[in-house]
Amino acid sequence: MxxxxxxxxxxxxxxxxxxxxxxxxxxxxxxxxxxxxxxxxxxxxxxxxxxxxxxxxxxxxxxxxxxxxxxxxxxxxxxxxxxxxxxxxxxxxxxxxxxxxxxxxxxxxxxxxxxxxxxxxAPDLLPPAGCRTTRQPDDRARADVRRAVEVVSAMSAADIGQACAVKAGQALAIESIYGTDWMLATLAQRPDPGQGGVFYKAPKSDQDLRVDLPTIGLGTIRAAAEAGLDGLAIAAGGVIILDEAAVIAECDRLGLFLWVCERDG
Incomplete structure (x- = not known):
């Protein structure tokens, strides 16, 4: 039982x-x-x-x-x-x-x-690798995701968080004990809203994946849009999407990409 x-x-x-x-x-x-x-x-x-x-x-x-x-x-x-x-x-x-x-x-x-x-x-909770949104990550976004993978990896060593936002190779924000929603809310208040960047989320490198697997949902998508980001990327096999069909539809409505990528970006 x-x-x-x-x-x-x-x-x-x-x-x-x-x-x-x-x-x-x-x-x-x-x-x-x-x-x-x-x-x-x-x-x-x-x-x-x-x-x-x-x-x-x-x-x-x-x-x-x-x-x-x-x-x-x-x-x-x-x-x-x-x-x-x-x-x-x-x-x-x-x-x-x-x-x-x-x-x-x-x-x-x-x-x-x-x-x-x-x-x-429930294996269906984990999305397959790829990008099924209408908008696709361009070369600049892919480079930012690769940088974000490095940032989250460094955060893992210090047990800080599981997400960050990157623009032009620079970390705009990192997740802390206050969580993803708080991080994205702070980005919405930055001096240059609407100027792009990517969100990336992954489990910590030494995390026991039986518990506390990171998740995103509709709230994450809307917060990323309000923060002026171009799109979101999550680690394949490591992040759960809640109500995946609705999340993809919301990304398309808001003009964001959602890329389920391998850890090497």
Whole structure:
């Protein structure tokens, strides 16, 4: 049996719509999904109890999908089943985003629960390589994407983010803890709006692709247009498109390209 630890954003609901059978939906009380009914809400302070309850219900696989911010911890709420996990959770929370996810994966695997990737459960979530929009990237855009690949690779080493915007070989903005939407919103306020550039997104180089695979959706496309960019590129096999047909249609309406490219640009 499959359980889904659902975060915020459109991915959890999109994943459930792709599955033949509805999984058990779990979610942190502080960050429930927007469009799914939660079967088993939990706090990190009661994570051990959640694992025990899942095993009792016959859960052997878990998928983690959606955005989850680090919750505030109330030590007085830590229950007896979670106490043995506290050292692991503490170390994970201090290890950056990737370290935190690896810590949780380790706890799940030690409990005998297999961690499944969203795109393995629903392969259609990952788009094929190529550019299916009406507008295609020209030579200048392709050169900027190659530069953006280098920028995101350098960001990966510092565990900074998964996206950037580049124009004429120069980084206009990089994704930080505030996320892609914030980065694009800052670009919309630049002194030369409408002057071009490309957006690029990819998973971090050492990222465990079973969890936290980056996503884009209609909001990303509209924000890129408002920022005055010429188009978007994403790493083939590494970025999920939510509602792909609608995203391509929106790119065509706004005059943007969307290029699913190999890592070498």
């Amino acid at each position: 499959l359980a889904l630890i659902a975060g915020t954003g459109g991915l959890p609901g999109e994943l459930v719509r792709h599955l033949d059978a509805r999984p058990i939906i779990c979610a942190l009380e502080q960050f429930p999904p927007e469009d799914l009914a939660v079967d088993m809400p939990f706090r990190l302070e009661t994570f051990g109890t959640l694992l025990a309850a899942l095993r009792e219900r016959g859960v052997s696989e878990i998928c983690m999908a959606g955005a989850i911010r680090r919750p505030d911890i109330d030590p007085s709420l830590i229950d007896s089943a979670t106490v043995p996990l506290v050292p692991i959770l503490q170390k994970a929370l201090l290890a950056g985003d990737d370290g935190a996810l690896r810590g949780v994966i380790g706890i799940l695997e030690q409990a005998g629960i297999r961690v499944r990737a969203a795109h393995h459960l």
